[in-house]
């Protein structure tokens with residue numbers, strides 16, 4: 001991906017340009033952006049395909065776990081963003097450093113666009129995050145499977161993994177050039193603006209904490225006006 005035609009280049013504040021120069025200078029030579037993008041999505045797709053392949057024929061009532069898990073994930077995402085990405089909580093200070101210190105210093109409202117694929121490292125979770133999340137979802141999925149039936153557990157796992165893939169894809173899309181085809185998908189531009197407002201340093205600690213939707217910001221009163 002070459003986004004060097006960045007129309008916003010002249011709008012990048014000097015301190016953001018300096019942060020980006022430091023970031024690019026510090027990027028490991030071995031960093032492979034497309035591998036970083038592809039690995040978690042391939043892993044996630046494999047987990048979802050495995051869950052679907054093992055379904056034994058879920059009842060309609062079993063399917064309720066899908067919207068329930070999706071809404072629960074929206075709530076968890078909002079809280080994770082507020083309490084762990086924007087607060088330095090031992091022993092998870094790395095999350096704060098990667099998000100508040102790094103990600104938010106590289107992209108601010110008005111200068112949201114990545115320069116090239118090498119900036120994926122500043123947007124995406126580490127490659128191991130999705131497999132780790134799938135592993136963490138294992139015990140609750142197993143427990144739910146034992147109580148409510150195996151298909152319910154499999155659907156919980158598939159929905160949780162799909163949610164994280166959607167989160168990653170949408171967050172990356174918000175940081176692409178505004179003319180990118182993905183930005184023209186229905187609803188994306190509105191959410192991109194929602195996220196850009198979150199990248200205003202005066203708002204980032206408390207407003208527009210939802211990434212995949214505005215729902216939880218609405219419910220919790222953290223929607224930027």
Ligand SMILES: [Zn+2]
Pocket residue numbers: 103107171175195199
């Ligand atoms: Zn962002």
Ligand SMILES: [Zn+2]
Pocket residue numbers: 081085086099104198204
């Ligand atoms: Zn943030």
